[in-house]
Amino acid sequence: MYISLDLQYFAQEKTEKATPKKRKESRQKGQVAKSTDVNTAFILLFVFLSFWFFGRFSVEQLFSIAQFTFQEYMLIDLTENNVQSMFIEYSFQAALVVAPFMFIAMIAGVFSNYLQVGILFAPEAIKMKLEKLDPIKGAKRIFSIRALVEFLKSMLKITLVGIVTFSIIWIFLDDILKLSLYSIGEGVRLIGNLTVIMGLAVAILLIFLSVFDYLYQKYDHEKNIKMSKQDVKDEYKKTEGDPLIKSKIKEKQRQMAMSRMMAEVPKADVVITNPTHYAVALKYDGNQMDAPIIVAKGVDFIALKVINIAKNNDVITVENRPLARALYSQAEIGDAVPEDLFKAVAEVLAYVYRIQKKL
Known part of the structure; x- marks a missing residue:
């Protein structure tokens, strides 16, 4: 009895790599190896690179908005029509400033997802599931090994990002202390350049860390979709048919062929x-x-x-x-x-x- 129980336990233990069919089903459910850190890192990198190339245009737009406000709207009476036209004008100007960076962020997000999982359409992943509202399962997820790993990863990222940003501030400390001596234009330019440098440095750091995070996510995904020997047998039976039934069908076919021949x-x-x-x-x-x-x-x-x-x-x-x-x-x-x-x-x-x- 004990031997049979041990055999049953080992048969149910998930030791086998996932079959192509299992991988396809997992992918259709949206269960893929994917790191959110890769998305974050690429979005930061692309956005701050766009700041580097298009920042001057954005600043000029903001200054023109401020100049237009003080020269035009400060001198007119506030009426319902004036407020409406001001709102439309400011919305249009704000869209001109923000839209390029939002578009670049969207492209970066799509590109980073494509690098990880390719083209994937999995509507089942966004389907409403009541089991996700189960407080017991939620508590298990919060206090699981995976949650602990994610917490340690977050602390490591915060620490490293803090070190990188502090190092950059320390390098430019003399310029920052002289900020009060600069004109407004020069001060804005210095702060803008410093922000872009810190953003790019953090983005490069996160890309480096995201490589390890992606490898961990891939390992964890492979571990989660592993199958037991019994699972592999059951899948084979479903796809290829029960060997016993197949042998009986073949035997019946042989008998029919024999009868026709005779x-x-x-x-x-x-x-x-x-x-x-x-x-x-x-x-x-x-x-x-x-x-x-x-x-x-x-x-x-x-x-x-x-x-x-x-x-x-x-x-x-x-x-x-x-x-x-x-x-x-x-x-x-x-x-x-x-x-x-x-x-x-x-x-x-x-x-x-x-x-x-x-x-």
């Missing part, structure tokens, strides 16, 4: 034998066939069965050991007699026709 023996013109180990039944109709056709063949038990059916139905049997063996090995049921055996078969058929005339 039904053709009484229609044969001659059965060439070995005399007991081989038997080949031939049929020839000069009006419809170019050459004699093999309608049945067999060895040992099947050969004896073919011979008995032939005798019971007055089909002539001829013993010719070399010819019986050659026909059995060189042709299948329904095939015409091979050309190199035409002469030998013609002699046998001529002999059979002479006997039939005498009868």
